Amino acid sequence: MKIDPNHLQMLAAIIDAGGLGEGALALNKSQPSVSRSVAMLEQRLGSRLFEKGKRPLRPTELCKTLADQGRIIAAANVAAETAVALYSGGKAGTARVAGTPIFMDGVIASMMASFQNAFPDVAIHQSYGYFDELSEQLALGSIDLAICPVRPNEVPAHLNFRPILRGRNVLACAPSHPLARRSAVKLEDIAAYPWIAPPAGSPLYADLKAALASIGISDFRVSFTGGSLASIFSVMAGSDSLTVLPYSVVFMQRAAKTITALPVRLEHPERELGLLWHIDRPMRPAVRRFQRFLEAEFKGLARRIDERGREDVWRR
């Protein structure tokens, strides 16, 4: 005997509401509709569900048993409905994001933290990668969003790009560095120190070379190469090395006092930090929400950088 779960819910509603009419009201249906459905169900089951000739409809033993299942079904149903609501509102789900290590660790990580704080049911799957890999992963659909410095005129056709921060690099060192206290830094001073470099393939490495070239340094000694911001911080804290970092990364660390920028103006890279996503793959609500969140965060960050940047670092 195949039973429609809707009917079981209906029985529960009738019993719980205390009558057919009120049950129909609770179900947002008309009374005749419910009446007929009950009659059909009784016919199909071959058993009474409500006692005959009782006017506030009194449920049979069997009816109560079935209604118990109906309540379970109703509960599962509202669970499903709230799941859909959460999902559609972007308050539940998964966002798979990837980006260049330095930005992810130095800037995005803390934003992800506050996002997770606000939307604990959104799972963020984060990974690292550089432009080419990210582009491919977006094409394959294995990630939803990439965060990466991009030359705006080099965005592949299959990707959307939204810039979120102008590219600005600074010379960075530990706050304990001999040059950190100076109000002016000369080339000769810089040349004396070893360099920490991002991995050779990274855009930041190109930036490093270009930046140093722009201030006349073409020959430099690399003492450490590493992909992670944490390793850069560690090495820098224990040595007098210098490096080139996005100003946003240095800015985000200002409270932690783990790093500082030297008053040397570097050439801006032609890339802009931005969000990349597949051009015609519909974005899941959670991803969309995370993207909006990042954009808002970066808007705030850019403003604060501008305000602070005026009297700071490369303006000096």
Added chain:
Amino acid sequence: MKIDPNHLQMLAAIIDAGGLGEGALALNKSQPSVSRSVAMLEQRLGSRLFEKGKRPLRPTELCKTLADQGRIIAAANVAAETAVALYSGGKAGTARVAGTPIFMDGVIASMMASFQNAFPDVAIHQSYGYFDELSEQLALGSIDLAICPVRPNEVPAHLNFRPILRGRNVLACAPSHPLARRSAVKLEDIAAYPWIAPPAGSPLYADLKAALASIGISDFRVSFTGGSLASIFSVMAGSDSLTVLPYSVVFMQRAAKTITALPVRLEHPERELGLLWHIDRPMRPAVRRFQRFLEAEFKGLARRIDERGREDVWRR
């Protein structure tokens, strides 16, 4: 967003079966039907449930969440279906039965025990009563079945009656009674002992009087009056009292050796033990099954009584 629980079950079936086609098979539906239902649901929800362009249909995150609820619903559904099957098969439910105390305790109780052994999910609500009350309770619908000695030509119009045992009464006493060992008992012997009588209103009391009158005893001393068989047994065990009991009751006690019949032939009452039920109230399956069970038990009992009766008691 209102969701049809059937759709949730469908999602679970598709995922568990590993594809839309196999899911449709599992649901006993055609593949196009399921395909379209999924499409409509996706439309309504505004979210993909299966990844686009993947041929063994691969469920989305949301889909898996919903399918979890679908499995809960499916489980509740099969629970409901088995509940109906049990109920309809008379293997679950409630049977409200009532009858005269002596028969209920002396004969029916052990039958109810073996019935409950065979059908543990049928709850039997037993109560006591004499004909008039039973008749009224049947009319009111507060009991389903009555077991009671009845004059077959006095059955009320609103009741069905099915005889299950001819009425035969015997003189009964404790096995330790002085008369118990005698092969023949004379009236003078009997007259010397006190009597245990059923309650004055009971049919058995009338039987007692009639039976004694039939053997010439019109004046007798009642030492104890009680409604329950247990009390009769107790009193009898501690005294030399006599009483009149249905032979079936004495027969059922033969193994327990709590009571024995005296070799005195009494007049048979004009009543027959039988089942009574309301004439046009549809009988619930559990009640029907219990009734059938009782009828079968009594058929066996009557046969055994006949076999044994030939060389026993009133044939002597």
Added chain:
DNA sequence: CTATTTTCATAACTTTGTGTTATATTAACT
């Protein structure tokens, strides 16, 4: 890379169930 197989989607139509309003029936109540 093309051909074949699998798997799913679409079309067209039928059937079933549910929704509606209007109205009849009947239990419960004063």
Added chain:
DNA sequence: AGTTAATATAACACAAAGTTATGAAAATAG
């Protein structure tokens, strides 16, 4: 007994799900 409240029935509209036949596209094999 008459009134009221609750449920059942009738008649019709419509949405959804069932069907078979067929088309499209992904996966697989040669």
